[in-house]
Amino acid sequence: MTLILASSSPRRKQMLTQLGYQFECLSPYVDESRLVGENAINYVERIAIKKGEHVFNQIQNSTAAVILASDTIVCFENEILLKPENYDVFRVNMQKLSDNWHQVITSVYVKSPRQTKLVTVTTNVKFRNITVQEIQNYWHTGEPLDKAGGYAIQGIGAGFVESIEGSYSSVVGLPLTQTIALLRQFDIDYLS
Secondary structure (H helix, E strand, O other), X not given: OEEEEEOOOHHHHHHHHHOOOXXXXXXXXXXXXXXXXXXXXXXXXXXXXXXXXHHHHXXXXXXXXXXXXXXXXXXXXXXXXXXXXXXXXXXXXXXXXXXXXXXXXXXXXXXXXXXXXXXXXXXXXXXXXXXXXXXXXXXXXXXXXXXXXXXXXXXXXXXXXXEEEOOHHHHHOOOHHHHHHHHHXXXXXXXX
C-alpha cells in the first residue's frame, strides 16, 4: 500500500519523514468555512475528513493507497482562532491567549478502500504574559501568517509557552503516537 499525505503542511511532512515513513504528498483543496453552530470538535473532524476524501477521490489507483489527512485548530473559551487574516486579528488573538490556557485540537483521518479511522486529540497550552511589543515583533517575523491560532510552538512562538498538558506533536500539527497507532491498523507499521 502507498501512503499518501493529504497535506501541503511542511510540518506534517517533516514529522512523518522523521519517523521514517515513505509517503507521497497531494494537497487537498477544500472549503474550510465553519458551518453555522458547528462546535470546534465537529469542525476540525469534518475538515480532516474532507481533506482525506478529496485526495482519495483525486488519485487514479485508490485500491493501493492509504490516505492520511489532518487538521489543527486553536480554541480559546470555545472560540476557534484560525490563521490570522491581518495584524489586527492576530493582535487581538494573542492578547486573548496571553497569560491564559487554550486548547489545540488536531484530528487525524486515515482512509483506504477497506476502512476509515478518525482520532481527535486535544492538548492544553498555557501562554505566559506577552507584551504588546512582543506581539508586534512576533508578527513581523512572518511566522504567524499560516499557523492556526497565529503561532508555531516549534518555532519562535515556543517562547510564549509556559506549560503544556498533552501531545506536543499534536500542537505542531500531527499527534505522532496516535498517528502511528492508526497507520498500524492499515498495515503501515512504524519501525518494521
